[in-house]
Amino acid sequence: MLEGQSTHRPPLFIGSDYGYWKNRMIMYIKGQDYHVWRIIANGPHIPTKTVEGATLVKLESEWNEADVKLIELNCKAMSTLYCALDPIEYNRVSGCDSAKEIWDKLEVTYEGTNQVKESKMNMLVHEYELFVMKKDENISEMSTRFTNIVNCLKALGKIYTNQENVRKILRSLPKRWEAKMTAISEARDLKVLTLEELFGSLMTYELEMNSKVEEEEVKPKKNFALKSSHHDHDNSEEERDEEEEIALMTRNFKKFLKKKKGFGRRFPKKGENKGESSKNETPTCYKCKKQGHYKK
Incomplete structure (x- = not known):
C-alpha cells in the first residue's frame, strides 16, 4: 500500500500544481499553529511606540516580551514556507522580509494579479x-x-x-x-x-437505471433466439413437407406412366374419328398383356 504524506513536514512545492499545494499548505500551517497562519495572512507584527503623538518603530533593544513573541511567529512562518519550497522557488522569494510577502509573491507568480x-x-x-x-x-x-x-x-x-x-x-x-x-x-x-x-x-x-437497461438488452436476445429456433423449426417442417409432396407427385407420375404403357392405347390422330379408331383397335388385356381380350 502507498504511504500518505507526512504530518511533520510541510508539503513541498516544485513549481507545479500550485492550487493543490496552496490548499494543503494552508491546512498544514493552521494545524501546526493557527497564530502562524494569521501572521501569513495579515502580515507581521511591527513593534511601535508613540512619542509626542507620533508613532515610531521601536528599536530592537526596546522590544518587550510580547513584541519578541510576535516577531518569533513571523520567523516561524517564514521558516515553514522556506522548508516547503525547492531551491528554484526559494531563490524566487529569498529577498522577502516577511511570511506574508513570500505568500503574496507566490500567489502573484502562479495565480496572477488581481x-x-x-x-x-x-x-x-x-x-x-x-x-x-x-x-x-x-x-x-x-x-x-x-x-x-x-x-x-x-x-x-x-x-x-x-x-x-x-x-x-x-x-x-x-x-x-x-x-x-x-x-x-x-x-x-x-x-x-x-x-x-x-x-x-x-x-x-x-x-x-443501468441494471434495468442491461435486463432489457438481455431479454430481446432470448426472444430472438427462441424466435429464430422456432423459425428454423418451421422452415425444416416446410422443407420436409415439400419433399414429401414432391415424392408423392413423383410416385403418382410413375404410376401414370405405367398405366399408360400398360394399356398401349393409341390416341386418335388429328382428323381421325374417335369412334372409328376405338372400334378398329384390338383390345389388350390389362393383366396378361395379350391381345384379343381385356380385363378392367
Whole structure:
C-alpha cells in the first residue's frame, strides 16, 4: 500500500500544481499553529511606540516580551514556507522580509494579479452557469468536474452556497432524469440537502437505471433466439413437407406412366374419328398383356 504524506513536514512545492499545494499548505500551517497562519495572512507584527503623538518603530533593544513573541511567529512562518519550497522557488522569494510577502509573491507568480484573477473568475463563473451533464458522462465524472469548478472559484474568492450548488446540479441533469429530479425536489428540503447526499442519491438511481437497461438488452436476445429456433423449426417442417409432396407427385407420375404403357392405347390422330379408331383397335388385356381380350 502507498504511504500518505507526512504530518511533520510541510508539503513541498516544485513549481507545479500550485492550487493543490496552496490548499494543503494552508491546512498544514493552521494545524501546526493557527497564530502562524494569521501572521501569513495579515502580515507581521511591527513593534511601535508613540512619542509626542507620533508613532515610531521601536528599536530592537526596546522590544518587550510580547513584541519578541510576535516577531518569533513571523520567523516561524517564514521558516515553514522556506522548508516547503525547492531551491528554484526559494531563490524566487529569498529577498522577502516577511511570511506574508513570500505568500503574496507566490500567489502573484502562479495565480496572477488581481486583474488576472478577476478574468479567471469570470471564465469560471461562465462555465459554472453553463454547466450541464454531458451525454457520455456518468454521475461520478460529472461530480468531479463540478467540484473542480466550485473549488477553483472558492480559491479565487467566489463562493456559492450549498443550496445554489444543489439546484445547479438538478438543473444540469438531462431529460431522462426528470422523474428523479421531481422526486428529490418534492421529497427533500433543498435548503438542508448537501451536495454529497445529492450525488449519492443520483449515483444510486444511476445504478438502478443501468441494471434495468442491461435486463432489457438481455431479454430481446432470448426472444430472438427462441424466435429464430422456432423459425428454423418451421422452415425444416416446410422443407420436409415439400419433399414429401414432391415424392408423392413423383410416385403418382410413375404410376401414370405405367398405366399408360400398360394399356398401349393409341390416341386418335388429328382428323381421325374417335369412334372409328376405338372400334378398329384390338383390345389388350390389362393383366396378361395379350391381345384379343381385356380385363378392367
